[in-house]
Amino acid sequence: MSQFSYQDGVLHAEGVSLAAIAAEHGTPTYVYSKAALLGNFASYADACRGRDALVCYAMKANSNLAILDLLARQGAGFDIVSGGELQRVLAAGGDPRKVIFSGVGKSVDEMRLALSHDILCFNVESIPELHRLNDVAGAMGKTARISLRVNPNVDPKTHPYIATGLKASKFGVAFDDALDTYRAAAALPHIDVAGIDCHIGSQLLDDQPLLEALDRLIELIDRLGDEGITLHHLDMGGGIGIDYREAGEAAPVPVGDYLGRVFARIDAWRAERYAGRPIKVIFEPGRSIVGDTGVLLTRVEFIKHGEEKNFCIVDAAMNDMARPALYQAWMDMQPVAQTAAESKTYDIVGPICESGDWLARDRDLAVEAGDLLVMHSAGAYGMTMASNYNTRGRAAEIIVDGATTHVIRRRETPAELYALESLIN
Numbered sequence: 014m015s016q017f018s019y020q021d022g023v024l025h026a027e028g029v030s031l032a033a034i035a036a037e038h039g040t041p042t043y044v045y046s047k048a049a050l051l052g053n054f055a056s057y058a059d060a061c062r063g064r065d066a067l068v069c070y071a072m073k074a075n076s077n078l079a080i081l082d083l084l085a086r087q088g089a090g091f092d093i094v095s096g097g098e099l100q101r102v103l104a105a106g107g108d109p110r111k112v113i114f115s116g117v118g119k120s121v122d123e124m125r126l127a128l129s130h131d132i133l134c135f136n137v138e139s140i141p142e143l144h145r146l147n148d149v150a151g152a153m154g155k156t157a158r159i160s161l162r163v164n165p166n167v168d169p170k171t172h173p174y175i176a177t178g179l180k181a182s183k184f185g186v187a188f189d190d191a192l193d194t195y196r197a198a199a200a201l202p203h204i205d206v207a208g209i210d211c212h213i214g215s216q217l218l219d220d221q222p223l224l225e226a227l228d229r230l231i232e233l234i235d236r237l238g239d240e241g242i243t244l245h246h247l248d249m250g251g252g253i254g255i256d257y258r259e260a261g262e263a264a265p266v267p268v269g270d271y272l273g274r275v276f277a278r279i280d281a282w283r284a285e286r287y288a289g290r291p292i293k294v295i296f297e298p299g300r301s302i303v304g305d306t307g308v309l310l311t312r313v314e315f316i317k318h319g320e321e322k323n324f325c326i327v328d329a330a331m332n333d334m335a336r337p338a339l340y341q342a343w344m345d346m347q348p349v350a351q352t353a354a355e356s357k358t359y360d361i362v363g364p365i366c367e368s369g370d371w372l373a374r375d376r377d378l379a380v381e382a383g384d385l386l387v388m389h390s391a392g393a394y395g396m397t398m399a400s401n402y403n404t405r406g407r408a409a410e411i412i413v414d415g416a417t418t419h420v421i422r423r424r425e426t427p428a429e430l431y432a433l434e435s436l437i438n
């Protein structure tokens with residue numbers, strides 16, 4: 014059930030009118046539903062109940078401390094991609110021993126920070142990274158637990174910018190090189206070979222490619238076992254998509270169904286060939302935890318009729334939500350309240366001085382200047398990708414909990430944007 018619904022003709026987040034939020038806090042503003050967030054996490058947690066499994070939220074999707082705190086309290090671990098993200102986990106009271114560290118370019122400082130907090134695992138993506146990690150851990154008198162991110166070469170059938178498991182991808186170790194890389198890792202004194210992982214892409218509506226990737230990981234675990242290298246966890250990465258409500262788009266696989274199929278395959282394999290040995294299963298969902306829990310609330314500044322197109326110029330822009338400009342992503346935009354205006358076809362654009370600054374194209378809308386619109390399913394890769402381009406302060410963020418609103422990040426002021434700069438004398 015969506016936590017965003019029209020009540021008396023006005024769109025609400027849970028029990029709070031978005032018109033009231035705009036009046037009190039201004040626009041553009043991200044508005045999240047706490048119930049939606051906890052519900053999404055529960056889909057994973059329920060499917061994992063009674064199993065040796067860990068859900069590590071991929072926090073690059075949305076890293077606000079309040080969101081991390083809510084998820085940490087539900088038992089979530091975190092998938093991080095930088096030292097900065099680890100500091101956010103710590104600031105939010107998350108447990109570093111449930112953190113896994115992904116990414117192709119981990120720096121020495123980031124490795125040190127993560128080792129000093131005894132994180133669960135480094136997801137290593139290359140041989141040079143393995144050597145760097147071995148050196149850093151050795152100098153600290155520690156051992157680094159690692160998993161190799163294997164590139165299973167499965168086509169996830171998603172946008173090329175968010176496909177990450179193909180042969181031409183910068184991510185991971187090639188499937189055919191994986192055994193050699195594991196052998197090299199096992200020979201390093203400060204490396205503890207713990208697991209295997211993959212992450213084949215994002216916004217996957219079908220779990221077939223993920224299950225194919227799972228089969229390939231299992232094949233490697235078996236081959237490693239034959240050589241006496243035993244793995245203790247298998248990490249499926251993230252990638253389950255959400256419903257962006259684009260006409261004709263297939264519905265995403267329900268999270269519970271996908272996890273059920275993963276566990277069924279793993280159970281069958283363990284019973285048949287793995288002698289029932291234990292293996293922890295890790296998931297790294299980002300979008301499917303936060304994507305549909307947030308909207309971007311924006312106000313119409315002007316209606317402009319160009320020679321070929323009608324433009325609806327709003328106060329949110331590509332600096333607030335980059336997905337359309339970056340991936341040509343289709344995002345649903347709807348009015349907060351019905352108005353008497355005549356319906357026309359609009360491109361919804363922001364005030365930024367770039368032709369790429371658009372949020373939605375060719376949408377039929379009945380709007381006039383001053384009206385409020387929302388962009389739905391803006392909770393993932395929205396605020397975390399926001400920039401200050403055009404010296405625009407980033408949007409405020411609010412979480413609604415029933416009838417209560419909490420400001421979880423206030424709007425940035427222009428003075429804050431140049432506070433770190435100085436003149437040369």
Ligand SMILES: *Cc1c(COP(=O)(O)O)cnc(C)c1O
Nearest residue numbers: 071115215251252297298299300
């Ligand atoms: C981005 C990312 C995720 C999360 O992907 P979603 O599609 O948002 O679920 C998980 N793991 C890694 C390594 C990532 O880079």
